[in-house]
Amino acid sequence: MVKLVNIADIATIIRSKNAKPFLFTMDIFFDNLEHYEEAVKSGVINKKLIAQMYQLENEDKAEIYNFAQAWAIKITIPRTVASGGIGDTDIYGAQQHAPLYSIKIPIC
Amino acid sequence: MDEIRVLTPNGSIGSGFPEELLEEGMRRNPHAIAVDAGSTDPGPYFLGKGLPISNKMMIKRDLEILLLARDKNNIPLLVGSACGPGTKSTLEWTINIVKEIAKEKNLHFKLATITGDIGKEFLKNAVKQGKVRTFESAKALTVEEVDRATNIVAQMGVEPFIEALKSKPDVIIAGRAYDPAIMAAIPIMNGFDEALAEHMGKILECGSMAAEPSCGFEPILGTIRKGYFLVEPMNPKSKCTPKSVADHSLYEERNPVKAGLPAGTLDLSQTVFEQTGRMTKVSGTKFVKDVYTIKVEGAAKVGYRTVFISGVRDPVMISQIDYLIDGVTKNTKAFFHDLDEDFQILFHVYGKNGVLGKAECIKNALSFELGLIGEVVAKTQELASTICGYLSHLSMHFDYPGCKATAGNLAMLYSPENIDVGEVFEFNIYHLVEVDSPVALFPISFEEI
Numbered sequence: 001m002v003k004l005v006n007i008a009d010i011a012t013i014i015r016s017k018n019a020k021p022f023l024f025t026m027d028i029f030f031d032n033l034e035h036y037e038e039a040v041k042s043g044v045i046n047k048k049l050i051a052q053m054y055q056l057e058n059e060d061k062a063e064i065y066n067f068a069q070a071w072a073i074k075i076t077i078p079r080t081v082a083s084g085g086i087g088d089t090d091i092y093g094a095q096q097h098a099p100l101y102s103i104k105i106p107i108c
Numbered sequence: 109m110d111e112i113r114v115l116t117p118n119g120s121i122g123s124g125f126p127e128e129l130l131e132e133g134m135r136r137n138p139h140a141i142a143v144d145a146g147s148t149d150p151g152p153y154f155l156g157k158g159l160p161i162s163n164k165m166m167i168k169r170d171l172e173i174l175l176l177a178r179d180k181n182n183i184p185l186l187v188g189s190a191c192g193p194g195t196k197s198t199l200e201w202t203i204n205i206v207k208e209i210a211k212e213k214n215l216h217f218k219l220a221t222i223t224g225d226i227g228k229e230f231l232k233n234a235v236k237q238g239k240v241r242t243f244e245s246a247k248a249l250t251v252e253e254v255d256r257a258t259n260i261v262a263q264m265g266v267e268p269f270i271e272a273l274k275s276k277p278d279v280i281i282a283g284r285a286y287d288p289a290i291m292a293a294i295p296i297m298n299g300f301d302e303a304l305a306e307h308m309g310k311i312l313e314c315g316s317m318a319a320e321p322s323c324g325f326e327p328i329l330g331t332i333r334k335g336y337f338l339v340e341p342m343n344p345k346s347k348c349t350p351k352s353v354a355d356h357s358l359y360e361e362r363n364p365v366k367a368g369l370p371a372g373t374l375d376l377s378q379t380v381f382e383q384t385g386r387m388t389k390v391s392g393t394k395f396v397k398d399v400y401t402i403k404v405e406g407a408a409k410v411g412y413r414t415v416f417i418s419g420v421r422d423p424v425m426i427s428q429i430d431y432l433i434d435g436v437t438k439n440t441k442a443f444f445h446d447l448d449e450d451f452q453i454l455f456h457v458y459g460k461n462g463v464l465g466k467a468e469c470i471k472n473a474l475s476f477e478l479g480l481i482g483e484v485v486a487k488t489q490e491l492a493s494t495i496c497g498y499l500s501h502l503s504m505h506f507d508y509p510g511c512k513a514t515a516g517n518l519a520m521l522y523s524p525e526n527i528d529v530g531e532v533f534e535f536n537i538y539h540l541v542e543v544d545s546p547v548a549l550f551p552i553s554f555e556e557i
Binding site for chain 1: 246350358361
């Protein structure tokens with residue numbers, strides 16, 4: 001039976017940071033290889049979701065990378081304002097991951 | 109040489125490290141101490157102003173311990189991006205501290221200085237010749253933007269360090285550098301694999317962040333051999349695990365498996381991480397050579413900022429916060445309409461969407477208490493201060509529907525309530541420039557201290 005699990009229940013780390021001044025990058029580390037693989041296989045974390053979540057101009061602005069060695073999915077998006085520019089509200093990009101908590105992953 | 113051991117005391121000079129853990133590292137007889145001292149992370153202000161990102165007392169503390177340790181073991185100390193944006197001004201500031209320490213501790217050494225500032229004429233010519241590549245800023249560089257920048261630096265790769273090392277300096281203090289290059293230079297100079305050396309540098313440059321428990325303020329040792337390298341935290345209670353080291357590959361990177369270096373791309377897709385005692389062994393990292401590019405960074409002044417910091421607790425006012433912000437913004441713009449093009453008004457509402465702004469997914473949820481920060485950016489400090497003074501006073505007494513609290517809308521946090529913050533900068537140059545020589549832009553000078 002498949003059940004929907006809150007991502008926070010199967011992730012040990014959910015974080016964000018600048019990837020240099022013009023990008024935000026979000027990392028989700030899963031608690032084991034199985035959960036990582038199920039998350040990747042489910043395709044729940046996709047460009048469309050991230051584009052909606054972060055109000056991106058289009059889906060192609062979202063980059064999603066799977067990194068099996070670390071049981072991790074990385075999401076990188078452009079900043080609307082470069083770090084420290086007028087209107088920036090998160091110089092280090094350290095609090096941009098919060099919307100990711102709403103993700104649910106189907107687990108068998 | 110079978111192996112090269114590089115000791116990195118922490119993720120950035122000035123953030124401190126436990127002295128006994130550095131001693132632990134020195135007992136391993138490292139061939140060099142290598143450490144980063146700067147970053148763009150704290151934003152464009154420091155590059156724009158040419159100011160260090162850490163305070164002198166902390167920088168001096170870290171540097172003094174490192175200079176004494178290197179003197180005792182007679183090994184080179186390499187410092188990159190000194191100290192902050194890595195401009196000529198912060199480089200000189202760092203060298204003055206180095207000289208101060210040398211005098212106080214009666215230390216003598218050969219000092220190499222490598223500057224990383226980029227001349228505007230050079231960069232303008234590169235723009236005209238089509239040698240400037242646009243990448244993450246998504247905005248092509250123009251001659252006008254080059255002129256707007258107050259400071260421009262370029263990240264040097266391993267080559268200028270290697271060039272300096274040929275003259276056998278004891279200490280190298282360099283301007284803006286690609287962080288891993290500081291740690292990778294000596295291994296590459298000694299013929300070790302470029303991909304592994306750069307990857308080792310990428311792990312070492314954050315101190316023991318790649319360890320478990322993760323700590324950027326503790327020393328880490330990298331040992332490179334033929335075909336692999338080992339990383340080991342100097343805190344005996346920590347260890348580097350395949351997971352912790354692999355995890356670190358994601359940190360502050362756009363892509364976990366591909367990292368852009370000046371000379372090409374580091375490819376981690378086939379990298380293998382294995383446990384060896386408290387160490388992790390890393391192999392399989394590849395390097396794909398490309399046209400040599402340097403990353404240039406510049407910051408330009410965009411105005412002066414004045415802010416006020418306040419809180420709101422009145423439930424009616426909280427429900428009308430958008431009405432108030434819209435009203436006071438329009439009113440202030442109308443009042444100073446002669447200057448309309450010359451200033452910006454921004455509000456940050458903590459407890460509503462202060463962090464995520466438009467991307468905030470929780471709509472219409474308001475806290476029982478809001479943090480309200482008003483901000484004005486204008487062409488001069490006097491203007492910003494004047495407009496913000498008007499704005500804060502208006503916000504304090506602005507009428508909104510259902511208002512019962514007619515004596516004041518805001519709990520002002522400070523006196524004076526309007527705080528002049530100073531100059532505001534933006535990163536206006538963040539581009540790659542194709543260069544013929546990896547060393548020509550980074551002049552090296554030597555001095556006996």
